[in-house]
Amino acid sequence: MTLKEISKIILESNKIGLTFHTSPDGDAIGSTLGLLNGLREMGKDVYVISREVIEDNLSFLSLGNEIDGKTAEPVKDTDLVIVLDCGNKERICADLEGYEGTMINIDHHISNDNYGDYNYVDPTAAATAEIVYLLLKAFNFEFNCISEVFQKIGSCLYTSLITDTGSYRHSNVTKRTFNIAGELIGCGVKNDKIHNELFGNKPYNKVKLIGEALNNLELLVDKKVSVIALSMKVLESFGMTNVDTSDIINMVLNIEGVEVALVLKEAEDGVKGSLRSKNEIDVRKIAEIFGGGGHIKASGFKISDMSIDEAKNRIINEIEKEIKI
Ligand SMILES: [Mn+2]
Structure with a gap:
């Protein structure tokens, strides 16, 4: 499947729903x-399907308000879901059981199951956005001048x-990644503003929660694994039950001698886990054991019907096996 062929299917569709992975x-x-911004600009009837709400630090993006968790399944007459x-399929953040139209799968995870009717999977892309950029180019978005539309799309x-x-900083960055970033900057995308929105807007409670998390940090498996477990009680006490912990996990992966970092969060319906690897250890394999997925160096999963302590023990067990191979 080429991007040109995918662009043709998109052009021929009348009502298009876009969705992505859980969390x-x-x-x-x-x-x-x-x-979404690109297709809307082209006049297509397009919307987002998501049972989850956009994180606060991403809500500055154009049309981010449309990811409000209120459209969990395709609306009537949808003939294409991307x-x-x-x-x-199991990780899709939408209820697609009753959906009978066409599905396109665009991704960069090496483990992708090719679950779509049409699949475009490029594991050399550092982000799925690299593929979207190429797709938009196929629709003649040139990204060659400063314009409001290019800035909106480009910021996303x-x-x-x-x-x-x-x-x-990761090893997935290629020349193409920087070429795309360079073009987007050339279109007026403000890298400093985006960086501040993403990382420079932490709520006070978040920073206090980081303190609590670091207080509870453990080093296990010969000090090669850093582990933080956040109980629902703790998350509730900071008013942060839906907190993004990617900054916390990166912080504890940076400890000298640590190879793998694990952060567990207790929620109403189970335990959410994130894994990061500094060098060779494949944390995607570990996440897959628990029904999750991701990349070699960054993965996630969700376990239901298990206490956070039991989940922690089981995962540490699997990490230990992987480290000792
Ligand atoms: Mn990605």
């Missing part, structure tokens, strides 16, 4: 909103690049 991160949201940044795509590469 949508900067790339899921950025690539989706980039495409799933972005999601490796498998730039946000994806920043969040999926750890601000261009």
Whole structure:
């Protein structure tokens, strides 16, 4: 499947729903909103399907207000659903059981199941937004001058690049990543403003919660694994039951000698986990054991019907096996 062929299917569709993976991160949201803004500009009837609400630090993006958690399934007459940044069907943040129309899967996870009727999976893309950028180029968005539309779309795509590469620090960054970033800057995208929106707007309670989390930090498996478990009680006491912990996990991955970082959050319906790896250890494999997915160096999962302590023990067990191989 080429992007030209995908662009043709999009053009021929009348009502298009866009969706992404559960617990949508900067790339899921950025690539989706980039495409939403682009297709809207072209006059297409397009909307977002998501059972979850956009995170506060991403809500500055154009049309971010439309990710309000109120449209969990395709609306009537939808003839195309495009799933972005999601490796498998089970992780889609939408209820698609009753949906019978066409599905396109656009992603960069190496483990992608090719669950769509049409699939475009490019594991060399640092972020799904790189693919969306190329797709928009196929629709003749040139990104060659300063314009309001390019700035809107560009800010979404730039946000994806920043969040999926750890601000261009991870090994997934390629020449293409920087070329795209360069073009977007050339269109008037303000990298400093985006950086501040993403990382410089922490609520006071969030910083206090980081203090609490660091207080409870443990080093396990010969001090190679850093672990933080946040109970619902603690999260509630800071008013942060839906907190994004990507900054916390990166902080504790940076400890000398640590190879893997694990953050667990207790929620109403189970335990949410995030994993990060500094070097060789494949944390996607570990997440997959618990029904999750992601990348070699960053993955996530959700376990239901298990206490946070039991979840912690089981996951540590699996990490230990992986480290000892
Ligand atoms: Mn991604």
